[in-house]
Amino acid sequence: MNPDPAVNKKPRRKGAACAPERPFWRVRDIVQLALAEDIGAGDVTSAAFARRGTARAVVLAKAAGILSGIEILQCVFRTLSRRARVCPLKNDGDSFAPGEHLAEVEAPLEVLFTGERVALNFLQRMSGVATLTRKFVDLLGPQTRVAVCDTRKTTPLLRTLERMAVAHGGGVNHRFGLDDMAMLKNNHIDAAGGVAAAVEALRRSGFFDRKPRLPLCIEARTSDEACEALTFKPDIIMLDNMSPQTIRATVATLAREAATLGTRVPLIEVSGNITLKNIARYRRLPIDRISIGALTHSAPAMDISMRIHGLK
Numbered sequence: 001m002n003p004d005p006a007v008n009k010k011p012r013r014k015g016a017a018c019a020p021e022r023p024f025w026r027v028r029d030i031v032q033l034a035l036a037e038d039i040g041a042g043d044v045t046s047a048a049f050a051r052r053g054t055a056r057a058v059v060l061a062k063a064a065g066i067l068s069g070i071e072i073l074q075c076v077f078r079t080l081s082r083r084a085r086v087c088p089l090k091n092d093g094d095s096f097a098p099g100e101h102l103a104e105v106e107a108p109l110e111v112l113f114t115g116e117r118v119a120l121n122f123l124q125r126m127s128g129v130a131t132l133t134r135k136f137v138d139l140l141g142p143q144t145r146v147a148v149c150d151t152r153k154t155t156p157l158l159r160t161l162e163r164m165a166v167a168h169g170g171g172v173n174h175r176f177g178l179d180d181m182a183m184l185k186n187n188h189i190d191a192a193g194g195v196a197a198a199v200e201a202l203r204r205s206g207f208f209d210r211k212p213r214l215p216l217c218i219e220a221r222t223s224d225e226a227c228e229a230l231t232f233k234p235d236i237i238m239l240d241n242m243s244p245q246t247i248r249a250t251v252a253t254l255a256r257e258a259a260t261l262g263t264r265v266p267l268i269e270v271s272g273n274i275t276l277k278n279i280a281r282y283r284r285l286p287i288d289r290i291s292i293g294a295l296t297h298s299a300p301a302m303d304i305s306m307r308i309h310g311l312k
Contacts (some may be wrong), residue, residue, distance in 0.1 A: 004172055005098070006196055008293060012155050020129040026160075027071065027072060027075055027078070027160065027161070028075060030157065030158065030160065030161060031072065031075045031076055031079055031118075031122075032079060032142070033157070034076075034118050034121070034122070035076065035079060035080070035115075035118055035246050036236045038117060038118050043110070043113070044222050045113070046068075046113040048112045049110045049113060050110050052109045052110070053108070053109060054106060054107065054108055054109070054308060054311070055106070055108070055109040055112055055308055055309070055311050056105070056106050056163050056305070056308070057104070057106075057107075057116075057307060057308040058101050058103075058104050058105075058107045058309070059073065059101065059102045059103040059104070059105065059119075059120075059304060059305075059306050060099070060101060060102070060167055060304065060305050060306070060307055061096045061097065061098060061099065061101075061102055061302070061303075061304055062098055062099075062303040062304065062305060063098055063303040064095070064096065064097050064098055064124070064278055065095070065096060065127050065128070065130070065131035065135045065302045066093065066094070066096075066127060066130040066131045066133075066168060066169050067090045067091070067092055067093065067094050067095075067127055067128050067130065067168070068091070068092050068094055068123075068126035068129065068130035068164065068165040068168040068169070069122045069123040069125070069126035069127060069161070069164075069165070069273070070088045070091065070102070070123075071092065072123065072126065072161065073086060073088075073103060073105075073122070074088075076115045076118050076119040076122065076200075077105055077107055077112075077115050077119065080107070080111045080114060081108055081111045082110075083106065083107060084105065084106070084107035084108075085105070085106045085116075086104070086106075086113055087103060087104045087105075087106075088102070089101050090102045090103070092130075092164075092168045093130070093168040093169075093170075095134075100125075102304065105306070106165055107253070109120075109308070109311065112306075112308050113308075115158065116211050116306050116308075119306070120248050120304055120305070122161065122304060123302075123304050124301040124302050124303070125155075125158070125161075125162075125165075125301050126162070126164065126168075127171045127301075127304065128299040128300050128301045128302045129132075129165035129166060129169065129295060129296055129299040130165045130166070130168040130169035131169065131298075131299070131302060132169070132294070132295055132298075132299040133150075133165070133166050133169025133170060133171040133295050133299075134169040134170050134292075136148045136171070136276065136292060136295070137169065137170040137171060137277060137281055139279050139280050139283075140279060140280070140282070140283045140290075141283055144283045144284075144290065145159065145288070146282065146285070146287055146289060146290055147171070147172040147288065147289040147290070148170070148171040148172065148289075148290055148292060148295070149171060149172045149173070149269070149289050149291040149292070150151045150163060150166040150171060150172075150173055150174055150176045150292070150296055151174055151271075151293045151295075151296070152174075152175070152177070153297040154296045154297070155296070156214070159176065159177075162296045163176070163305040165296075166213055166295055166296070169295075171295060172289065174291055175187055175215075175217075180206055180214060180215075181215045181217060182214060182215070182216045182217070183216075183217040183218075183219070183238075184198045184199070184216075184217070184218045184219060185219045185223060186219055186240065189219070189225070194228075195220075195225055195228040195229050195232075196216060196228065199218075199232045204255055214248055215235040215236065216232075216235050216236075216239055217234060217235060217236035217237075217238055218232065218236070218238070219240050220237055220238065220239055220240065220250075221241065221242075222302060223246070223249065223250040223253050226239060226250050226253070226254055227254065227257050230254055230257055230258060230261070230263070230265070230266075231261065233263060233266070234266050235266055236265060236266055236267045236268075237254070237266055237267075237269070238269040238271055238291070239269070239270045239271075239287075240270075240272050241271075241273060242270065242272070243270035244281050244282060244285055247282075247285055248272055248285055248286065251265070251268055251285070251286045251287065252286075254268075267288045267289065268286070268287045268288050268289075269287070269288065269289045269290070269291055270282065270287050270289075270290050270291075271290065271291040271292070274290055274292055275294070299302075
């Protein structure tokens, strides 16, 4: 099973540039850990239904949303039994309505009982992330050049799956972790004594000598910090907690400074207090991407259930 985020069906945009996914916490590893946590020494309830034959179950949506996690559903039941068969009726990234069947599962009855909760936990969580992501993407509108990005504000050990869900919802993945991009944020800058000092600390650490070269993102809280960051030719300048008016003015200033320096304006990312209520205000700004922690830290789980019927 491929741990990379599933194919994003929306066209690639300038803001879609990101570090490659690393196959760290593989999907199968995550599933096995989740099953071990739930089953422990053995499912004492489902043991009463051993050798009762094969049964069928349907996975049912009880609310409207965007599907994510169908591969994980398959992995859960196939991990429990090679006899399990999962027939997806929807694909990851598809929309669904209340009452729609998302998948059918055929497996030994005790396997259906044992795997139900873990499978649904993944499906509900991932579909919730995908659904919230799609809401942000849709509010920006189909004509925008601005990408919606995730952050590292993920559930511990579930980052791979939540990033997959963001991609299924039409979003774009940011850096996976601390080893695939240098990001000088406000605390780094303050601790070093300024943007230039923070970049110099990176230089002394050997960051710029790495092969291949990793991307560099510098966070800016003011127009002055953004212009200072520009002189170091980062891949991304992140404008943090700026109003739309300040963002527009800062980007214009950066364009003038870039022309003077004979360099280019890097990717412009904005972050901070961007919600479903105000994201439409950012759709026509001269920016490339918006990073939103809420995609993964505040997405409500979707209401999805599994109904078991019929022994074969």
